[in-house]
Amino acid sequence: MHRGVSSRPAARSGAGRRRGAAAGRAAACGLLAALAAGASCTAFEPDPLTPAGTSVGNPNDGWLVDGVAVPDRAAGLRSYRGRDHRHGSRRSVEIVTETAAWLAERYEGAVLHVGDLSAAAGGKIPGHSSHRAGRDVDLLFFTRRADGSAATSARFHKFGADGLAVGVTPPVRLDLERNWALVEHLLEQYPQDVQWIFVSRGVKTALVSWALAVGAAPATVERALSVLHQPADSLPHDDHYHVRFYCAADDLSWGCADRPPIWPWVRRTFDRVGHAATDDAALRELALGEL
Ligand SMILES: [Zn+2]
Numbered sequence: 001m002h003r004g005v006s007s008r009p010a011a012r013s014g015a016g017r018r019r020g021a022a023a024g025r026a027a028a029c030g031l032l033a034a035l036a037a038g039a040s041c042t043a044f045e046p047d048p049l050t051p052a053g054t055s056v057g058n059p060n061d062g063w064l065v066d067g068v069a070v071p072d073r074a075a076g077l078r079s080y081r082g083r084d085h086r087h088g089s090r091r092s093v094e095i096v097t098e099t100a101a102w103l104a105e106r107y108e109g110a111v112l113h114v115g116d117l118s119a120a121a122g123g124k125i126p127g128h129s130s131h132r133a134g135r136d137v138d139l140l141f142f143t144r145r146a147d148g149s150a151a152t153s154a155r156f157h158k159f160g161a162d163g164l165a166v167g168v169t170p171p172v173r174l175d176l177e178r179n180w181a182l183v184e185h186l187l188e189q190y191p192q193d194v195q196w197i198f199v200s201r202g203v204k205t206a207l208v209s210w211a212l213a214v215g216a217a218p219a220t221v222e223r224a225l226s227v228l229h230q231p232a233d234s235l236p237h238d239d240h241y242h243v244r245f246y247c248a249a250d251d252l253s254w255g256c257a258d259r260p261p262i263w264p265w266v267r268r269t270f271d272r273v274g275h276a277a278t279d280d281a282a283l284r285e286l287a288l289g290e291l
Pocket of ligand 1: 128131136137138241242243
């Protein structure tokens with residue numbers, strides 16, 4: 001991968017919009033400060049050279065610079081939220097759209113329903129304490145109806161460890177094959193990017209049981225045991241996935257910040273840079289890209 005230096009010239013393209021967004025934030029900040037005299041106010045002013053689609057800070061108090069919008073519809077993908085909160089970092093949106101297309105290619109008619117990401121400029125959005133830096137995305141589970149047909153509408157059903165939707169008649173169940181395929185794809189194709197897939201303990205149990213039953217790779221199951229997680233400080237996530245991505249390598253130098261844990265299989269950019277700096281050929285490639 002040759003990321004970082006070569007992407008910086010693209011930064012200028014969104015600078016005008018960005019100045020406008022920053023001014024809007026500064027104005028709102030000033031109003032809040034006036035209403036609450038004495039309150040501190042720290043409007044975010046991105047470096048004007050920051051490339052569009054860069055995640056800055058961490059998911060709970062960060063920002064997004066000219067977020068990339070997930071489309072209404074794409075191959076294997078439907079967005080079920082309005083457009084205001086559908087912006088992510090370049091890398092997050094790339095992973096979500098590729099994963100949806102991959103699933104649709106593998107499973108005819110598969111549709112990944114995509115919910116909230118972040119506002120175009122990041123920051124607090126209603127209903128979420130995170131989702132501020134373009135690295136969080138809500139996805140609905142793949143489900144099946146009683147007759148075995150795939151459910152195609154975007155519905156928030158709560159599921160237990162038995163894979164059945166709670167209190168729904170006629171019954172709806174998790175499509176464990178497709179749900180595991182989603183998790184497996186994320187963990188095998190994007191192991192450097194996926195930090196968490198928040199789901200309830202019940203759904204995690206159902207997914208891991210399925211993975212073991214179909215002979216999934218032990219290394220992938222081991223990653224899943226870490227990454228699939230019921231958060232302690234929010235809803236149990238028994239009706240949707242919340243996927244959190246690490247900072248992309250490019251974004252680290254612009255102030256993107258990860259919170260722990262960094263899983264043992266994840267290599268950070270500074271590891272690669274530290275290694276490359278001892279080798280002139282690798283340093284040249286890092287600085288100039290592939291010539
Ligand atoms: Zn979420």
